[in-house]
Amino acid sequence: MSRTSRIVLGVALLVLVLVLDQASKDWILYYYHLPDRGSVQILPFLNFTMVWNHAVTFGMFGGLGAKGPWVFCAISMGAVGLLLWTLTRTRRTLVAAACGAIAGGAIGNVIDRLRYGAVVDFLHAHAFGWSWYVFNVADSGIVCGVVVWLIDSFLADRQTRQT
Numbered sequence: 524m525s526r527t528s529r530i531v532l533g534v535a536l537l538v539l540v541l542v543l544d545q546a547s548k549d550w551i552l553y554y555y556h557l558p559d560r561g562s563v564q565i566l567p568f569l570n571f572t573m574v575w576n577h578a579v580t581f582g583m584f585g586g587l588g589a590k591g592p593w594v595f596c597a598i599s600m601g602a603v604g605l606l607l608w609t610l611t612r613t614r615r616t617l618v619a620a621a622c623g624a625i626a627g628g629a630i631g632n633v634i635d636r637l638r639y640g641a642v643v644d645f646l647h648a649h650a651f652g653w654s655w656y657v658f659n660v661a662d663s664g665i666v667c668g669v670v671v672w673l674i675d676s677f678l679a680d681r682q683t684r685q686t
Contacts, residue, residue: 524616533610533623540627540664545634547660548643557645572647574657575639592636599629617675624668631661 524532551557551571562572577592603626610622635642644657 526614529613529616529619530611532616533619533626536620536623536664536668537627537630540624540661541631544628544631544660544664548631548635548645551645552643562647568648568650570647570649571645572657574644575641576644576657577641592640596633596636599633603629603633615675615679617671621668621672621675624664624671628661628664628668631659631664635661 551573555571557563557571557573560571560573562570564570606622606626606629610619610626613619613622632642642659642661644659644662646659646663647657648655
């Protein structure tokens with residue numbers, strides 16, 4: 524795949540994750556009115572559960588007070604800058620795709636922090652007594668992007684050792 528095609532792929536995934544994230548959050552807040560409902564079972568293993576996340580992943584660093592959203596936004600946008608720089612320079616298609624998905628998710632959560640002072644989380648997966656943290660589409664884009672990047676790195680490392 525050409526450099527331009529890799530960049531287009533990464534930017535397309537960035538836009539896709541960002542649009543799906545923001546559209547799903549607007550729907551949850553303003554059409555489904557989840558804040559009024561609290562938690563609603565959608566499937567036997569999935570609830571819509573309203574959570575305003577004032578911290579970062581898994582509730583870490585929640586004690587920063589009013590400065591927290593600004594600190595998280597600054598760090599996130601710095602990371603987005605590095606991801607976009609990597610996206611434009613990588614020769615690996617999967618890394619370009621991962622950079623786009625991660626950046627789109629990070630921007631989506633930054634928008635929430637600027638709009639609401641917290642991130643809108645609403646997807647709650649659970650099964651057989653196991654329960655995952657409540658998350659959103661942006662978080663999914665970030666996690667999937669990181670997993671794809673790790674798999675690509677693992678495969679590239681194996682390929683390098685075999686040659």
